[in-house]
Amino acid sequence: MATLREIGAELGLSVATVSRALNGFPEVNEATRERVRQAADRLGYRPNRIAQRLVTGRSGMVGMVVKIKPDMSADQTFFEILTGLTAALSEREIDLVLAVDQGADPLQPYEKLLERGILDGFILNAPVRNDPRVDFLQARGIPFVLHGQDRADPHYATYGIDNAGVSTQSVNLLAQLGHRRIALLNGDLANAHAHDRRTGFLSAMAAQALEADLLREGATFESHGYTQALDLLAGPRPPTAFICTTTIVALGAMRAVQDRGLSIPHDISVMAHDDALPFTRAITFDPALTVTRVPMRDACTPLANMLVDHLNGTPADRLQVKLDADLIVRASTGPAPRGEI
Amino acid sequence: MATLREIGAELGLSVATVSRALNGFPEVNEATRERVRQAADRLGYRPNRIAQRLVTGRSGMVGMVVKIKPDMSADQTFFEILTGLTAALSEREIDLVLAVDQGADPLQPYEKLLERGILDGFILNAPVRNDPRVDFLQARGIPFVLHGQDRADPHYATYGIDNAGVSTQSVNLLAQLGHRRIALLNGDLANAHAHDRRTGFLSAMAAQALEADLLREGATFESHGYTQALDLLAGPRPPTAFICTTTIVALGAMRAVQDRGLSIPHDISVMAHDDALPFTRAITFDPALTVTRVPMRDACTPLANMLVDHLNGTPADRLQVKLDADLIVRASTGPAPRGEI
DNA sequence: GTCCAAATTCAAAACGTTTAGATCTTACTC
DNA sequence: GAGTAAGATCTAAACGTTTTGAATTTGGAC
DSSP, X not given: OOOHHHHHHHHTOOHHHHHHHHTTOTTSOHHHHHHHHHHHHHHTXXXXXXXXXXXXXXXXXEXXXXXXXXXXXXXXXXXXXXXXXXXXXXXXXXXXXXXXXXXXXXXXXXXXXXXXXXXXXXXXXXXXXXXXXXXXXXXXXXXXEEESOOSSSOOSEEEEEOHHHHHHXXXXXXXXXXXOOEEEEEOOTTBHHHHHHHHHHHHHHHHTTOOOOOEEEOOOOHHHHHHHHHHHHTSSSOOSEEEESSHHHHHHHHHXXXXXXXXXXXXXXXXXXXXXXXXXXXXXXXXXXXXEEOOGGGGHHHHHHHHHHHHTTOOGGGOEEEEOOEEEOOTTOOOOOTTOO | OOOHHHHHHHHTOOHHHHHHHHTTXXXXXXXXHHHHHHHHXXXXXXXXXXXXXXXXXXXXXXXXXXXXXXXXXXXXXXXXXHHHHHHHHHHTTOEEEEEEEOSSOTTHHHHHHHHHTOOSEEEEESOBTTOHHXXXXXXXXXXXXXXXXXXXXXXXXXXXXXXXXXXXXXXXXXXXXXXXXXXXXXXXXXXXXXXXXXXXXXXXXXXXXXXXXXXXXXXXXXXXXXXXXXXXXXXXXXXXXXXXXXXXXHHHHHHHHHHTTOOTTTTOEEEEEEOOXXXXXXXXXXXXXXXXXOOGGGGHHHHHHHHHHHHTTOOGGGOEEXXXXXXXXXXXXXXXXXXXX
């Protein structure tokens, strides 16, 4: 590995000039800059990140923490973000350091990574409500970008989707189709997005003058969708439509509907929010699933850009994006059945 | 963050002595060492990795590359290793840096990570035969540990399982049960492990004086297991037993057997190799699946240890582990049906 | 030719650590 | 009490970069 000193020796220049030439400082002669550039190319010079970091305090590395579940597996959505983000950051010459949250204390892996003193910032994902990681990093002045939003009025960089709006869009579509008994199969309310979906659902139902009594929450397993849907269908005033928090849950709900001998969308409409993860494609469902859709992967590049901007000094309050979901109507939703009230 | 200098100033010692005291050098007075330790504790001293690296050439960081498939998803087994390894390395005060292989050139992400000059070594996984990454890293003298084995006589650190032995164990079990028509549903032969399974299968069949004509290879999807098994069962001299390269493939094979109206294990025996990934548990199959078993996750701690040893100078030829798989006989294998030849 | 400002370039310090080699203490031997 | 060895600590250099402030060169104006 060539160093600045070697390039300097080659050209009879000081390290200082070589450094400035390569970093685009205005006070260096253009002819010199070109000579330096060529020598650097020829010698295969790569700046030593370690040395840069020691003097600038910037390392070009950011951290991310995988949260693993008790069964030692991690969330599919995490990996979706992880791979996309690594690629996006790599284009910006930033490396991603990984840590694992074994479950005990959500802050511990962040503390541990910070102790090393080698990170410029963090990407946070899957926030819970009023996420303690946000407070922790803000208190220490560590830059970060949150994928999602954990509180009403954030004072940090955040990139997420309008989860309340997801519910509103879904409710409005179904209400337009004449449905009055609409159920929400939500995720665990500890997660910020589930909370927002619930809030959005309640206000959208109220706006349509509908009773919002068919609300369930819990894990996002197929089996959970199945049992909750089955339970609701067996109730005294069953739903005619299901809004599911993920396509996996919708899979379970659809199975429940079919087990009851009902047809989709003739008797029951089913829709879901779709993160467009690789393994379950809503369009291949039978019938093809109506969804509100925001591909997870689409978040990677903007997230990387926001973090880079943030590291370069853009203040957090100018780095707040809240996307609307696309509404994609397919065959799993239809007019409410007649005779039902 | 306290520095050595601050501790030195506090105690009236030079940085050199403080450094030596904390690093356990023998020439420092025990009383002094204790004073230094306490001061370090009190001031919350953490060695600055960056500075350490600059002078020692070691960073305490290792790299790993995710290979993502054309559909932008990554292998489940990779993540299993990744999370386990990150945790295991973290206990050894080593951080893991991630990169993504977008598919074009398998060496490019390694080159890119190396250019940064911030890595001590690599963990390689999922080797293909005569893996070019091995040659690349060896040529550059970069330490690495390979999870698996890519060539017959490796001169590098490697931790893997005896894949030929997996086939031998499987064939021998089935032969003992009287099966003579044994099929192998193998993975893609580009992968080193599939090649070894094939080799082991051929020699084990030969040793049992059985004809090894029922060999299929390809992707490890459920659908692939299904179509291949269906095709073999429709042949002129169908198998009475299937050895599947993964439990997912076995799932497909079992579906094919049932679709043909045959029963497991009465008509057909099915077994598989089981990496014990979180999502498919062989014991919950119906009937419970006989497997050769080596949990992926068990490799994480040994891999981390081997890499650390290797970085500390243990020569590669003393770091070679080849595990035998456990044979777990469950309900999906039974005696060969009478009357078949 | 002299002077001044602008344009370049340089030398040196700094970041926090490790480590080679020098120096200072102490205790022991004769 | 001199000499020596061992024990403890120190000074200084090194790693490769950035950056401050000083030094040099250049070109014009007079």
